[in-house]
Amino acid sequence: MAKGWKERGFFELYQDDPERADALVFGRRTGASRRGFLQGTGLAAMGAMVGGAIPFSGNMPSGLIPAAMAQGSAAAPKILKMDGKAELVILGDKPFVAETPEHLLNDDITPNDKIFIRNNGTPPDAAGNPDSWELTVDGEVNKALKLTLGELKQKFKPVTYALQMECGGNGRSFFEPKASGNQWTNGAISNARWTGVRLKDVLEAAGLKSSAVYTGHYGRDSHLSGDPNKPAISRGMPIAKAMEEHTIIAYAVNGGPIPQINGAPLRLIVPGWPGSTSQKWLSRIWIRDKEHDGQGMTGTSYRVPIKPMIPGSKADPKNFRILESMPVRSIITNIANGTELKAGTRAIALRGHAWAGEHSVAEVHVSGDYGQTWRKAKVAKAANKYAWQTWNADLTVPSEGYYEFWVRAIDSTGRGQSHAAANWNPQGYGGNVMHRIAVLIPA
Amino acid sequence: MTRWFAAVVLAASLAVAAGGAVFAQSSSAEREPEEPTVFPEGENRDEVFYVCTACHGSDLVRAQGHSRERWAEVLGIMVEKHNMAPLEGEDLDKTLDYLAKAFPPKGRGYTNPFLNRSTAK
Incomplete structure (x- = not known):
């Protein structure tokens, strides 16, 4: 060719x-x-049909209507207008990707309309009869399984947890020089209550062979090139992660059906790891006898440098390892960036969430003076392992004027957040700079 | 419109069709047209636009800012992982020349939300 x-x-x-x-x-x-x-x-x-323009929303699933509020300027955010979704910021329409601005993440449990949207390919049409959706588990197992969603619900015990689900590229936009990919700020995160069955229980029913070392996931979305033999994305995880009790095959969220764009009727939730491991529209789990080599597993995709490289230089894929646990991150959620506070305001109550991949958050600090002084926030316990934690802090400012509020978290291993995105890599993974918002306090 | 340009437009329309799914409709007034003019002016703009948007939206390209060398790496990934047909020789040069000029490395991610406000007032 x-x-x-x-x-x-x-x-x-x-x-x-x-x-x-x-x-x-x-x-x-x-x-x-x-x-x-x-x-x-x-x-x-x-x-003749083409005429002038290719449709803006070329790849949008039917019934979902995004529209840009601001026109013409690359700098102005495009705001999503879609049934069942809040006003997320559209990062791209093909593939369809939309970020939840930090200030829309104030709920302790993220409601469905505020779960961010990340697609690698073209979503499938909605399943007509969700209970007949089929999942195959095969490869290094004693007995390959083919189960319908209805059977999964019948045969395995349901569990419900509040679980972080975060895109591996969250925070990418802060890399310098710019990294390739969707330019997420900090809003590729959700903490919804997911219900499903433990992947562990299903794998035990299939019986893992001693040769089983890794999972490989497949979904029913399709690659943007239209190639039916190429998965949009196919990532996996070591068996140990698959066997964790919080790694689930989810069929419900926040007590109801999963939104179609978020992977209905069946998806993985692999909390604390890059969201791409949490395969949407899940159809097959292939148990591998080696590290999975599907779409998105190799090269520099979802990987970070082992030895730090010169930012902007050419990457040597041999110097990369798979990004497993996401790094610690915190966000201010009760005040939007660019808010004009009431005249005379001097005391500010800040609130937000913090999370740390596989770890927990030990401390959160806030600053009203660009990090010259910090105040410790009160950090609540997580609802369960892998749920984010809510923090509260009070700050005072000495006068009217322009202020920035910064937040940083430190995880249970002592690692925190940096001012500049660390460990630069060409596709921008693992960056966790501090979240900052600007406010104006009039005289 | 030159003959080959027409062919590129046609090919791009097929690519959109190949993406499957029924396209959502919303009023054209609300939508920025997905056409070459959303890319900055420059030599070979239209060709590069259609090469990129055969598979993915122009937003993805417009959000990036890279040196010529890094754009070459990005195209490498597109070929290796996403079925883009390899560009060689003069075609590759033309494409990289355009991308490097139109989408050079960008400045820092943080923008002051009050900056435009003060000029607007």
């Missing part, structure tokens, strides 16, 4: 044979990848 391309170059190719060039340039496979869209539609009609 690439051959003709190399020989002739695409500019020339298009002049000579546009149809063939299409196949070459876009790596297009005939038939399946077009999903019959072109059947009965002539090429001329297709050209």
Whole structure:
């Protein structure tokens, strides 16, 4: 396929044979990848259909309507307008990705409408009959299982936990120079109450062979290229993580169905680890006899440098390890960045959440003077392991004017948050700079 | 419109179709059109736009800012992991020239929320 391309170059190719060039340039496979869209539609009609613009929401699932409030400027955030979702900030529409601004994360338990949206590919259509959704568990097991969601619910004990679910790239936008990927601030995090069955119980029912070392996850979303043989994402975890009691196959959230865009009717929740391990629209768990090598497992994806590299330099994939536990992070949630407080305000009650991947949060500090002085916050206990913790702190300011409030957390191993994103890597994982908000106090 | 440009537009439309799913409709007034003009002006802008948006939205490109070398790495990942057909020779150069000029390394992530306000008043 690439051959003709190399020989002739695409500019020339298009002049000579546009149809063939299409196949070459876009790596297009005939038939399946077009999903019959072109059947009965002539090429001329297709050209007419295109006219000027390609639809903005090209890859949005039906029924979901995002719209930008602000137009034309790359700097102004695009705000999501979608049934069942709050006003999240759209980072991209294809794949569809939207971040929950920190100030919308004030609830101790994140409601469904505020669970951020991260897709790697094109979501599947909603399941007509969720209970007939099938999950396969195969590979290094004594007995491969094929279970419907209905059977899963019947055969295994349900558990419910408040669990952090955070995108591996959360905090990416603070890397300098810029890292590749969605430019998350700190809002790729949720702490909802998930209900499901323990993955451990299902794996025990299948019977793990002694050769089982890693899981490989598959879902029913499709790769953006349209290639039906290429998973949108397929990550995994070591068996030890799969056997943890908080690692669950979830079929409900906050007491009701999972939103379609968040992986209904069945998904993994692998708390404290990059969200990409928490496969959405889960259809298969392949037990591997080696580290999984699916889409998103290799190269520098979801990996961080072992030895620190020069920021912006070329990465050597051999110097990378898989990002497992997410780093400690804290956010201020009761005051939005850019808030004008009441005139005369001097005492400010700050509130927010903090979490630390597999660890717990030991301390949270706030500062009203860019980190010159810090005050200790009161940190509540987690509802259960892997739930985030709520903190409260009081600050006073000496005058009116422009202030920034900063927050930092320190985890149970003594690691905290930095002023600048540490351990630069080309795809921007593991950054956990302090959250800062600006407020104005009028005279 | 040159013949090959028309072909690129057509190919891009097929790519969108290949993405599957029914497209949500909302009023065009609310939507920024997904077309080459959302990219900064520059030589080969349209070609690069369609090469990128064959698979993913232009937002993803516009959010990045890289040196030419790092853009080359990004294209490498697209080829290796995401089915983009490899670009070679002059095509690769043209693409990288445009990306490096249009989307150079960006400044720091934090922006003062009151900055624009004071100029607006």
